[in-house]
Amino acid sequence: MINQKKTIPVCPDLSINIGTLRLKNPVLLASGTCGYGMELDGLLDLDKLGGIIIKGLSIRPRSGNPPPRLAETPCGLLNSIGLENIGIEVFIRDKLPCLRNIQTSLIVNILGNSVEEYFEMAKRLDREEGIEAIEVNISCPNVKAGGIAFGTDPEAAASVTHAVKKATGLPVIIKLTPNVTDITEVARKVASAGADAISLINTLLGMAIDIKFRRPALANVFGGLSGPAIKPIALRMVWQVVRAVDIPVIGIGGIITPDDALEFLMAGARAVQIGTATLIRPSTAEDLPAGIRDYMRANNIKNVENLRLPA
Amino acid sequence: MINQKKTIPVCPDLSINIGTLRLKNPVLLASGTCGYGMELDGLLDLDKLGGIIIKGLSIRPRSGNPPPRLAETPCGLLNSIGLENIGIEVFIRDKLPCLRNIQTSLIVNILGNSVEEYFEMAKRLDREEGIEAIEVNISCPNVKAGGIAFGTDPEAAASVTHAVKKATGLPVIIKLTPNVTDITEVARKVASAGADAISLINTLLGMAIDIKFRRPALANVFGGLSGPAIKPIALRMVWQVVRAVDIPVIGIGGIITPDDALEFLMAGARAVQIGTATLIRPSTAEDLPAGIRDYMRANNIKNVENLRLPA
Amino acid sequence: MSRFDIPANIVEQTRLAHSIFLLTVNAPAIMDSANPGQFCMLEVQDDNSRDPLLRRPLSIYKTGSNGKISFLYKEVGKGTRLLSKRRPGEIIRVLGPLGQGFRLIHDCPSILVGGGLGVASLLLLAQRIKQPHRLIVLIGAKNASEIPTIEDFSRLTRYLHIITEDGSLGQRGVITELLNQTLQKITDMAQIYTCGPWSMMKAVYHMARKRNIPCQVSLEAAMACGTGLCLGCAVPKSNSQGFLHVCQEGPVFDADQVHWG
Amino acid sequence: MSRFDIPANIVEQTRLAHSIFLLTVNAPAIMDSANPGQFCMLEVQDDNSRDPLLRRPLSIYKTGSNGKISFLYKEVGKGTRLLSKRRPGEIIRVLGPLGQGFRLIHDCPSILVGGGLGVASLLLLAQRIKQPHRLIVLIGAKNASEIPTIEDFSRLTRYLHIITEDGSLGQRGVITELLNQTLQKITDMAQIYTCGPWSMMKAVYHMARKRNIPCQVSLEAAMACGTGLCLGCAVPKSNSQGFLHVCQEGPVFDADQVHWG
């Protein structure tokens, strides 16, 4: 057991790079589970985190799906929010000014129904100060291709990547959907198309039925599954993608404790995002950097990348 | 709410048909979680079940993967048993004679590394008395096609189905793997190739890392995820496949309570299989037929197929 | 808006009726800033288990002395069942106070209309009404055992009227009858505050609107966060333009804002 | 082979040392058929929660009068932590007795070698040894607090030897030293029964083999079912031909059968 080695204790360095983006530690808040940041006021010290990823923005405001939008499942949460958001312009006008004051990296998540929409949004954000990277949600339906998600079609995923890269000089993180046969195929395409990093996983498509009322638990029938239930699947995909591409991977899926985060970092993730856990306990992410540091110190590991396991 | 209707109580009929196979109720034990049946002696009354599906058999005995083979995850279980089994001949010689005495339908699950192996096994089983149907596990690596699972390639899945149908007159149930982008595509191919029924889902590919020992929790690195954690995904796939093909679908994934089983039957499954739950509490399946019957009686539903929700 | 996420000590857990419990915890910070109609999110389960995954929203029923707050809740599913097994001395995480509570309108009669466990969000309100002689409390339930905390209200007003469907307590009938009787006696402006099943609140709202009496309703929705992070707790707006978010803009709304369907 | 899955009443839950507990439940059927070295699968958690999902295997430590059985266990993770919070009066599901226990070999000295909590599977064995004057019990641990139940053994034999790494109880050192001392005194045939950490049992086996003394070992493996259903609890066979299944063919094996690696 490594932690029995008796050596001079190191002072672990938690900072990491994702392309040209430097984060003070590898813990970020996941899009859609931290609102526009301000909602966490007084409940979580954003400054302690590596970064925060804003709720997915679309070109125009979206009011989302009808309720019920939530259903609890064993160790999981199904949601069909339907990408409700205030739209990119209102965000820039009303939210961005405050967000510029936080002492953590601000990443904006975008979603579109066409390659053009992704391009437009990336271009628009590129003009604004205070945004350090763009995360691109490609789990959205590709309207031109009959509504199949961009992320389940490697070519479409590559087109979006290309377009966004052309539109902005900011680091571009492509967020993959796990609802595919071979995640490495999509990852490779996206990497070749110029993505600076990949984050995964978005939610898994699931459903629940309310047997009392004899109808699907969600008005939208299907929803996205998140939370601890999906951690083993997320971890497997991170492990696979880390070994398939050369760009950094950000791991997401069911992380609650420092141990969970360490599993992803050992799988080879450069950083992690905390989603559902923030909903359950807003301060969750705050304790992770210290927990990761403690483990690194106990095991004499100098920096985050050295946590990665071989093979 | 339906259960407030005041009508003459019906006497629900729990029997169902799957092709020419008639089961006294829609509750079966899933392959790989009930051994060869005898292991449950004294712990579960097999006679109360619709059927039992024997541990997956291969043409020759297999000793399986090295340990550790199990890891617990939130509401889930990862296994990498590696399809350890005694082989079809020893099964027929040593186990089948006893199994002929049980008062429930006996279904044998088979697995192979080539279309020919599947064909051979189906032919062999066809000669034996007491076997009422064959379930075909197509999550196995297709050795000729470089080791990709048959089940992730719709054409390969269809070839296996064809071969097995040609080899036997018994009802053939194809068991699908959920690790695909579009489960309905595989289901349609398999149905067109002549399958009598589809069962799903097999386990989802996952992994866990032992951060104390800094290595994957399973010696095999990846394993199959089962248990309540996967229920929402299984249910979604059953819902999709029921609406995509005309043959019966058997739902599997995380079922523990009668309510869980009812969710699958409402999604349109003709029957359900109980896997991991039997490992945790061997008698789990025994209580399900009565629970389903109670619900049907309370809601004035005459037979299992009427549980299915519209759309 | 101060909110606190506190590991609170359980002080009391009392079964008041077959499936109704009163839970009291020690949470001074939450007590200090709690307003009528606000709620908390409670971790029902031990930290070593992630099932159930989500916290459960419960209205702040009472604030006691010494930093205590109480919740009045009904065991309806696995979350509340697990909650009911927690014992005094155990620690439970409580996040609150959350949401926008009732806006107190003084200088007119206050009519509180509670259906069943809906009374859980009305007691604090009843206590804060500045003119207790103009406080009218109407409570309806299926039967007496659904409303085991009537004395908490009878202490506050002479105008407490109870109706049960089986007549086991108060009049026999449904709450809208009580409200009808009450409204017929009211001549000046009034304010209705209501909490209970959706269909009851809908009926109350329609009666109020007919008489042009403003009506505040306390809504429920499935919640994951309770703090506006997830946008899960949506309820359609009356103008069919998008959604209200119960945890953040509510749980109390002007009934006019809501699309009652 | 009778096995029972019983909702058992918790009679006692005692913390014996910092992280070591003694749990006693009422399970007459299991008690009646329990043999030394057998184990049970315990549901650590309330039925309303599925996390942790699996039961936990624990050796049958003691069988008392009136149908009681006891488990001696260490809190090492979330399952045992939750188990340690269960209180007398609560119901816990226990499945057992499971597996193949020790085969009792009489007419020769019995040497029981327990490492730390490995003693949990040896007490019942010590009680059933027919010739108590030829019973030798060797117990090793990191420190005294790891082995808080020494008196249970001292009651059964005069030949109880204890060794701890820090010398806080008995000799200072490791158990193989004790075994070495003992084996030097043994002239006739003997039988070794051992349970403890893998590396300790491996060392014990090697010492036994050198002297041609048969050695039974009680193994552990991650388990899902404990009943032979899942084939998860595999341990490589000595001849490298496939695997032993700890829950069904074990947990006790002839040490020769096992591939010690």
Ligand SMILES: Cc1cc2nc3c(=O)[nH]c(=O)nc-3n(C[C@H](O)[C@H](O)[C@H](O)COP(=O)(O)OP(=O)(O)OC[C@H]3O[C@@H](n4cnc5c(N)ncnc54)[C@H](O)[C@@H]3O)c2cc1C
């Ligand atoms: C703002 C707010 C305040 C509340 N205050 C109280 C209170 O003071 N006292 C009280 O007893 N309850 C209150 N509730 C309802 C309470 O939160 C639910 O009863 C509880 O979450 C159910 O959890 P469960 O796990 O026991 O039931 P589940 O197993 O989750 O569900 C059991 C049944 O209850 C229904 N249900 C679940 N959650 C809700 C919900 N949020 N609203 C309505 N029905 C639901 C389900 O559809 C199902 O039929 C409040 C809800 C909200 C949103």
Ligand SMILES: Cc1cc2nc3c(=O)[nH]c(=O)nc-3n(C[C@H](O)[C@H](O)[C@H](O)COP(=O)(O)OP(=O)(O)OC[C@H]3O[C@@H](n4cnc5c(N)ncnc54)[C@H](O)[C@@H]3O)c2cc1C
């Ligand atoms: C046949 C058998 C009999 C046993 N008898 C006893 C007993 O009498 N008293 C007792 O204290 N323990 C006994 N154990 C071990 C006990 O089952 C584990 O300590 C327990 O399951 C751990 O559960 P957990 O959730 O607390 O730990 P987890 O959170 O599951 O794991 C915590 C740590 O313990 C390790 N661990 C988990 N399970 C096992 C296991 N089965 N074997 C070895 N290490 C494990 C993990 O690798 C991890 O490092 C026995 C095990 C077996 C197989």
Ligand SMILES: Cc1cc2nc3c(=O)[nH]c(=O)nc-3n(C[C@H](O)[C@H](O)[C@H](O)COP(=O)(O)O)c2cc1C
């Ligand atoms: C309520 C909710 C809303 C979400 N909204 C978004 C979103 O707008 N954009 C996005 O890329 N991912 C969104 N996600 C996915 C999360 O960012 C994350 O990828 C997923 O939940 C898995 O992580 P977790 O298990 O930690 O929650 C959302 C998840 C939840 C639960």
Ligand SMILES: Cc1cc2nc3c(=O)[nH]c(=O)nc-3n(C[C@H](O)[C@H](O)[C@H](O)COP(=O)(O)O)c2cc1C
């Ligand atoms: C330990 C274990 C072994 C399994 N072995 C097989 C097998 O041999 N053949 C097969 O088709 N499925 C096998 N499965 C998959 C189950 O039959 C079932 O499809 C899956 O576990 C999902 O159901 P559950 O969540 O109820 O367990 C196995 C599952 C487990 C947990």
Ligand code: FES
């Ligand atoms: S419950 Fe999450 S926004 Fe209201």
Ligand code: FES
């Ligand atoms: S634990 Fe399942 S076979 Fe041994």
